[in-house]
Amino acid sequence: MACADKTLLLHAYVDGELDLVRSLEVEEHLKTCPACAEELSGHRTLRSSLRSGNLYQRAPRELKARIRAAALGESAVPVQSGPASVVSMRPAQRRPIFEWLAVAAAILIAVALGSRLGPGIGGNAQPDLIAEEAIASHIRSLQPGHLMDVQSTDQHTVKPWFDGKLDFSPPVRDFSDQGFPLIGGRLDYIDHRNVAALVYQRGKHLINVFVWPESSGGNSSSLERQRFLNGYNFLGWRNGGVYFCAVSDVNVGDLRQLKELLDR
């Protein structure tokens, strides 16, 4: 059995989605952990079987011909191009509304299916789904280029950056003096909505704090939730109509300390 905290990382590693530092860490770990090394070679075998198995289904030639013909035929019909027609020709306005409804329905169906079958894309706000999503987002944020959209130790830079990107104003504060410097922020997506992700540093470790306003229909218990998944600690709580999730590989004590600072 491979180490629980490495399971997802091994997949990201085999898919070439880790940055150099993380890759080296994984490689270092593989040298000393036969279980993970075996897991990795299993992934690689599966991959080469999938790729060499003639599984790719190419479009039949007749289908291509039909679509090409249809595309050329269609293109003789409505849309005109050229600067003069840009304003006057807005096909969207002429489009019957039921088409949009059909599309909206299709998307809803896709989402509904996804929530039944996929992990973490779920209908109601299950606590563990949020924890899973937050931890997955945290892991992803450690990959190259994902950590920060705005990089600054200055809360007065980070806070305005969120303006206009979110439908709420997240509490952005720096706690350098208390040992939790704010190093940046970005947008993320959790529980079907855009959330603010604030990135704090604790020693050499990073803490992602996800913040979003509670939905009015939500369960209003202020209960603090703590989870440990894939080697990461998760701490979730509510305060004044705002939901906070902190995720990191630092210990829970440190997360609590940050929670207290944020709640002040």
Place this chain on the structure above:
Amino acid sequence: MQDERRGAPGGPSFDEVVLPHLDAAYNLARWLVRNPHDAEDVVQEACLRAVKFFEGYHGGDARSWLLRIVRNTSYSFLEKRRPSDSAQEFDESIRVPSAEKPDAEALLLRSAEAQALQVALEELPIAFREALILRELEGLSYKEIAEVMEIPIGTVMSSLARGRAQLRKILSHSREREVQRGVRR
């Protein structure tokens, strides 16, 4: 000749955007609806939708854009066909991998494994199957898969992890059965 069908003035034409990715579109549809005839219908329908939505295409990755339409079309197709879909019977001929011009000997060597893999893949839950097809057969990055499936990248990662784990389990079962059959002979 100047093509009239353009998303934005000066942008690429519909033909340039969609036609190069018909194989990708068909492959995804084929694995989602699991039947070649239905896959053709879905791709055709998706292309019609793509024509309608073309003004919403503002450059960017054309393949991801088209694949997102294909997957949504596939899902609504499956939704319409339900409930028979979940207990769908397969035509045995559908399962044979469509090799272009298979070398007979190579095919023999490969066919048992390839067929087991094809069946295993078709048995996977659709969300995992979709992520795996996009990653392993289409070679999309996590970010591109997230765009196509309209899910967070973290969910792409966990879908792949779960899909692979299940696939390996199904395959090792089928190998065990092979071995047992071999022993009995």
